[in-house]
Amino acid sequence: MRKALFLVPVALIAGAASAQIRVPLLAPRQPPAPVLVGIDALRADFQAHAGTDTVYFGAVNAQLGPPARAVLQAQALWLLQHPEVVVRIEGHGEVSDTRDHALAMGARRAEEVRTALVLMGVPTGQLTTMSWGKERPGPPRAVTVLVR
Amino acid sequence: MIRSIVHIPLAAAGLLLSAAASAAQPGTPAATVIAIPPITTPDTGVKGNEMLGLGWQATELIAADLRQTSEAMPLPPNRKDYYSYPEVTAPTFSKWRAAGAKALVTGFVQSRSDGRLTFGCYVYDVEKGRELGRKGFIVGGGDDWRRAAHKCSGLAYTAITGAPSMFDTRIAYVAESGAAASRVKRVAVMDSDGYNHSYLTAGDTIVLTPRMSPKGGRLAYVGFTAGKPQVRIVDLASSQQRSLLAGDSISFAPRYSPDGTKIVFSMMLGDNSDIYVAPATGGIPQRLTTSPGIDTDPSFSPDGSKIVFESDRGGSQQLYVMNADGSAQRRISFGGAWYAAPDWSPDGEWIAFTQRTTAGRRIGIMKPDGTGEKILTNGPADEGPSWAASSRELIFQRGAGNGSALFRLSLDGSEPRMMNIPQGGSDPDWSGVMD
Numbered sequence: 001m002r003k004a005l006f007l008v009p010v011a012l013i014a015g016a017a018s019a020q021i022r023v024p025l026l027a028p029r030q031p032p033a034p035v036l037v038g039i040d041a042l043r044a045d046f047q048a049h050a051g052t053d054t055v056y057f058g059a060v061n062a063q064l065g066p067p068a069r070a071v072l073q074a075q076a077l078w079l080l081q082h083p084e085v086v087v088r089i090e091g092h093g094e095v096s097d098t099r100d101h102a103l104a105m106g107a108r109r110a111e112e113v114r115t116a117l118v119l120m121g122v123p124t125g126q127l128t129t130m131s132w133g134k135e136r137p138g139p140p141r142a143v144t145v146l147v148r
Numbered sequence: 149m150i151r152s153i154v155h156i157p158l159a160a161a162g163l164l165l166s167a168a169a170s171a172a173q174p175g176t177p178a179a180t181v182i183a184i185p186p187i188t189t190p191d192t193g194v195k196g197n198e199m200l201g202l203g204w205q206a207t208e209l210i211a212a213d214l215r216q217t218s219e220a221m222p223l224p225p226n227r228k229d230y231y232s233y234p235e236v237t238a239p240t241f242s243k244w245r246a247a248g249a250k251a252l253v254t255g256f257v258q259s260r261s262d263g264r265l266t267f268g269c270y271v272y273d274v275e276k277g278r279e280l281g282r283k284g285f286i287v288g289g290g291d292d293w294r295r296a297a298h299k300c301s302g303l304a305y306t307a308i309t310g311a312p313s314m315f316d317t318r319i320a321y322v323a324e325s326g327a328a329a330s331r332v333k334r335v336a337v338m339d340s341d342g343y344n345h346s347y348l349t350a351g352d353t354i355v356l357t358p359r360m361s362p363k364g365g366r367l368a369y370v371g372f373t374a375g376k377p378q379v380r381i382v383d384l385a386s387s388q389q390r391s392l393l394a395g396d397s398i399s400f401a402p403r404y405s406p407d408g409t410k411i412v413f414s415m416m417l418g419d420n421s422d423i424y425v426a427p428a429t430g431g432i433p434q435r436l437t438t439s440p441g442i443d444t445d446p447s448f449s450p451d452g453s454k455i456v457f458e459s460d461r462g463g464s465q466q467l468y469v470m471n472a473d474g475s476a477q478r479r480i481s482f483g484g485a486w487y488a489a490p491d492w493s494p495d496g497e498w499i500a501f502t503q504r505t506t507a508g509r510r511i512g513i514m515k516p517d518g519t520g521e522k523i524l525t526n527g528p529a530d531e532g533p534s535w536a537a538s539s540r541e542l543i544f545q546r547g548a549g550n551g552s553a554l555f556r557l558s559l560d561g562s563e564p565r566m567m568n569i570p571q572g573g574s575d576p577d578w579s580g581v582m583d
Contacts, residue, residue, distance in 0.1 A: 062419065104400075107419070111416070129398075130376035131377060
């Protein structure tokens with residue numbers, strides 16, 4: 001009984017609302033795609049062509065596996081087509097590591113990516129490296145960030 | 149800010165409390181009971197009242213200092229135990245013997261015509277009825293009296309233990325706030341009791357591992373100001389900052405040499421982290437290690453002749469000792485776990501470290517030859533131990549939930565105690581005794 005009593009006013013309100021809105025429903029308008037310019041456009045294009053800006057590593061090592069190499073191959077291709085672009089490769093260590101060893105592991109992972117990209121033909125002038133250590137929690141990884 | 153303190157001679161011999169030499173007797177408390185009646189003054193009238201008020205604050209601070217230690221057990225100060233100025237140097241020992249005290253601290257505070265204060269401090273062996281030590285200071289206005297009180301606590305602590313005291317020392321650390329992925333980190337310094345807290349960096353870039361110079365005038369740390377981790381130096385008096393090195397290499401893990409003239413640190417060359425030493429004022433770094441592994445976290449022995457560091461050259465993080473010129477490198481840790489972030493104790497006897505196992509990170513100590521390993525904490529996210537000047541206590545960071553806090557740890561096996569700081573904290577560094 002109590003449930004029915006509650007349902008009645010809800011139905012009344014719903015009816016009142018639909019009575020007031022007599023506008024035919026239109027298909028929702030697609031929001032315009034944001035116009036990306038400069039570095040943002042380049043970043044979007046890099047993401048689209050390379051698939052991802054991030055490669056992952058196993059625990060406590062800086063060795064690139066076949067999936068990571070495939071990603072880097074795509075990144076290298078794009079970088080070769082955009083010789084004006086400079087990237088910063090940001091290496092990350094494990095949160096479970098100690099502070100300074102994590103910094104060195106991050107730097108080592110960034111350097112491993114840099115070396116791989118150089119071997120794939122990317123000029124060294126386009127590549128810089130840095131390490132976040134364990135300051136940005138997440139899996140062991142290196143992220144290729146477009147700087148300019 | 150460094151507060152001024154001037155030592156004045158009060159001629160006396162430095163002796164050790166007799167109880168300290170002999171081992172604790174069964175049935176007696178391990179800690180030495182100390183009486184600290186309210187510090188008196190020779191001043192009279194309104195000035196006398198003002199000085200007595202200050203003396204009472206100093207008395208309570210001395211008791212609070214000693215209560216923090218495992219070796220001293222201060223009796224709660226009581227205003228009724230007031231004594232006259234002549235009794236500073238002629239205390240009624242029988243009264244304190246009856247109260248169960250083994251040691252007694254007396255003192256006076258006196259106003260000077262130049263607006264500063266004279267502060268005198270005396271420590272007695274109550275059972276033998278003899279003086280163990282005395283110290284005098286001239287301190288400025290404001291809260292400079294706190295340093296004199298800390299020095300007085302230190303005089304009593306050293307008389308009991310024979311070890312240097314850590315009351316008049318400072319702690320530098322990284323103050324942390326905000327979410328893990330966007331944490332705001334600032335270099336902060338404070339007195340070892342948490343007082344006189346200040347921030348040295350603005351929090352606009354990440355900062356890590358502040359390390360004070362031996363005299364406390366400068367501080368080396370790692371900052372991301374240039375877009376990557378690099379060793380930077382800040383002058384504590386002027387707040388001026390600069391990079392240690394001219395190049396744009398990644399550099400980290402700085403520590404001063406005991407004489408303050410050099411800084412030892414890690415630097416990346418390609419994918420290789422090695423240990424270098426450079427003049428503390430900057431200049432050309434000299435390379436000390438050449439292994440292809442990650443060599444980092446160097447720490448000098450107190451005489452400056454050796455360096456303990458961490459290396460994964462053998463496949464896992466382990467501790468190594470070498471001469472200060474990089475020669476005679478040899479591994480000292482063989483406990484089956486990983487060992488990191490060593491810190492050599494001020495008395496040279498121990499090396500504190502972070503032990504890594506699959507169960508997490510814990511704090512431990514071992515002798516410089518690798519023997520006598522003891523694990524002191526349960527983890528699972530304890531890291532970065534730094535010694536107190538006494539070599540009997542450590543400070544470290546403990547991860548909890550989404551952040552981390554600073555803990556003090558006594559070597560006597562008692563539970564670590566969390567320090568009261570305004571926000572989260574990491575990478576603590578405990579200074580030596582300051583003049």
